Amino acid sequence: MNSFTEENYLKAIFKLLEKGEKAVSTTALSARMTTKAATVTDMIKRLAEKKLINYEKYQGVTLTEKGKAIAISIIRKHRLWEVFLVEKLHFKWDEVHEMAEQLEHVKSEELVNRIDAFLNFPKFDPHGDPIPDAKGVFNRKKSVLLAEINTGQNCIMTGVVDHSVNFLQYLDKVGLSIGKEIKLIEVVGFDKSIQVQLNGKEKVFLSHEVAKNLLVNKQ
């Protein structure tokens, strides 16, 4: 079994690799982990020993398949717990990170899969980040706020920022729900309200306030 620290290093390496570099430097990792470079060198030697990362002196590291699978499973647990904390325990989306950092290390595949089912297999966490499935497969695109996309862009609604009953009821009324296709027709400069087309059919107007609270995935 791997320690919390090892799991955290693997997660950090995964996230840094996701940014595009082909290998992660000791310095980048030490910044991410808020430890010293010497500490990172020690740790990556141990992870390489365990065949969780590929490491050559002075050349940075990459994940092996085994290491990558562990990193993804930690990310899956982190994001599912975040959904649980927000949806079921009504925490705000910006309060859950620290708790999820601890919960992600609870060791039980069965537990995380049951949480997944309990939450009805969510695809995105409350921050709009995609949740890998039980096989480690996930949609790599992060969701963005509807208020931040360009005219003409086609999207799929993936979540909300504001979880208030009022807001959810409003969405229901205008016909917006998770999975709905949304195309941005135009932005009105005056108040930044927008006109969108739903499922290639009805067009509706949404205030900037509403657009700031809707998460979408660009298509």
Next chain:
Amino acid sequence: MNSFTEENYLKAIFKLLEKGEKAVSTTALSARMTTKAATVTDMIKRLAEKKLINYEKYQGVTLTEKGKAIAISIIRKHRLWEVFLVEKLHFKWDEVHEMAEQLEHVKSEELVNRIDAFLNFPKFDPHGDPIPDAKGVFNRKKSVLLAEINTGQNCIMTGVVDHSVNFLQYLDKVGLSIGKEIKLIEVVGFDKSIQVQLNGKEKVFLSHEVAKNLLVNKQ
């Protein structure tokens, strides 16, 4: 902050003290923690240093108020998580211990209190053990052994003494579970086995050994 290990020692000391002794010996603790006596001596020195336990060489240990409060908070978390796992994720009551052992160390008072509310403030865990409230007060309504009640008495099952997988699986099979109504029909003098009626319906025979391991609240 205290480490997982420190929290586990405090919990173990609390449980051993509950058994009635006025101090916990190094040997008792080493058996409970499955570590060596020498390891326990090191650890209790550290806990005494932190003023979480009272310790005098060769005299065993007791908990300070501070240590007791921590132990109770760990027990509260453990039992609430067990209720969550059984009630919400539909685990069987004999599958949840290991997961709860990990979850009990997640640090957030707010989290455990919200879980408590989410579960509607349960008073007993799935094994029938009482759950301390947010102030550390146990519901002291002490359940009694089924073996100790009188013929004709109506009870509600609240827990078990023996937590072995074997015993819990046996109970499952005969249809006994927390909350079940049990009426004592008769005691057979020969071997002290008993006949009980469940929920005013089916009657079943239980050995004295089983009756000695079932906790009930008289109605």
Next chain:
DNA sequence: ACAAATATTTAGATTAGTCTAAATATTTAG
């Protein structure tokens, strides 16, 4: 009561994860 048995502590070692300081390798700028 006192020797044998048992319990407890001390001493010295190990591993994971961290640090600082020094050594070495790589990258970059003139």
Next chain:
DNA sequence: CTAAATATTTAGACTAATCTAAATATTTGT
């Protein structure tokens, strides 16, 4: 292209939690 700047690794040390072996204290049985 080489010297300076930067990045990385090595060496040596520290703490928490554990161990074994040895020393010491307490308890028990005749």
